[in-house]
Amino acid sequence: MKYIVTKDYDEMSCKTAELMADYIEQKPAANISLATGSTVVGIYERFVELVKKRGISTGSLKGFNMDEYISMSYDNPNSFYRFLNEHVYKKLDIPPSRIFAPDACANDLEKACDDYSAKIENAGGLNFILLGIGTDGHIAFNMPDKVLHSETHIEDLSDETRAANARFFDCAENVPRQAITIGMGTILRSKKILLVAGGKSKSAVIAKMFERKIDPLLPASFLWLHNNVTCVFDKASADGLKQ
Numbered sequence: 001m002k003y004i005v006t007k008d009y010d011e012m013s014c015k016t017a018e019l020m021a022d023y024i025e026q027k028p029a030a031n032i033s034l035a036t037g038s039t040v041v042g043i044y045e046r047f048v049e050l051v052k053k054r055g056i057s058t059g060s061l062k063g064f065n066m067d068e069y070i071s072m073s074y075d076n077p078n079s080f081y082r083f084l085n086e087h088v089y090k091k092l093d094i095p096p097s098r099i100f101a102p103d104a105c106a107n108d109l110e111k112a113c114d115d116y117s118a119k120i121e122n123a124g125g126l127n128f129i130l131l132g133i134g135t136d137g138h139i140a141f142n143m144p145d146k147v148l149h150s151e152t153h154i155e156d157l158s159d160e161t162r163a164a165n166a167r168f169f170d171c172a173e174n175v176p177r178q179a180i181t182i183g184m185g186t187i188l189r190s191k192k193i194l195l196v197a198g199g200k201s202k203s204a205v206i207a208k209m210f211e212r213k214i215d216p217l218l219p220a221s222f223l224w225l226h227n228n229v230t231c232v233f234d235k236a237s238a239d240g241l242k243q
């Protein structure tokens with residue numbers, strides 16, 4: 001695992017956007033999966049700028065969203081689908097026909113999970129995934145637990161995660177209690193993984209992850225099993241690292 005520590009959030013965003021643009025330039029027909037949340041907002045702004053500036057083709061990209069709150073329709077302002085569309089896909093003229101997401105409104109959610117796993121695998125799996133990290137070590141919505149799931153599944157969200165994501169909703173009570181997420185297997189089968197973190201609130205979990213123990217109570221620690229992971233941290237989030 002490689003890691004880069006940048007002086008601040010801005011530099012972290014620029015560096016990550018550059019790594020993303022480099023990847024897509026090399027592999028224009030990549031299947032990509034992008035995180036949501038606050039950390040990635042600046043990254044996507046830079047990424048879109050860079051793709052346009054460098055004239056990188058996005059005509060063959062496919063986007064596979066990594067998670068969605070249960071019962072959230074694609075056009076709901078709080079949906080991850082809408083978030084990624086607004087911040088990335090619409091700006092790069094990537095049409096809905098090339099954006100895929102789990103159907104979080106399906107009557108049969110178990111089937112929706114299986115269908116989504118199959119859709120990703122039938123497309124050849126993910127080539128590139130950009131992950132954020134929760135303060136509890138979750139990636140996508142794979143929450144800390146005694147056992148982790150390999151494939152797309154439903155997760156109960158912890159109070160800590162619901163509280164952390166409450167800022168996107170009118171009130172904390174409105175944060176959904178469950179989400180569909182791609183599983184750890186789908187993540188670890190991605191050819192290239194970028195993990196990003198910014199801010200002091202992430203320093204404890206990053207320090208814990210860098211103890212290099214594989215622990216289902218810290219899902220991000222499984223990234224140590226992958227041979228092509230690059231982390232980009234700002235100084236504040238890397239505060240607990242020894243060097």
Ligand code: GLP
Pocket residue numbers: 035036037038039040067131132133134138139140141161165
């Ligand atoms: C949510 C998303 C994750 C993301 C995490 C961190 O829980 N499901 O994919 O990594 O938020 O978000 P933030 O960058 O806002 O801390």
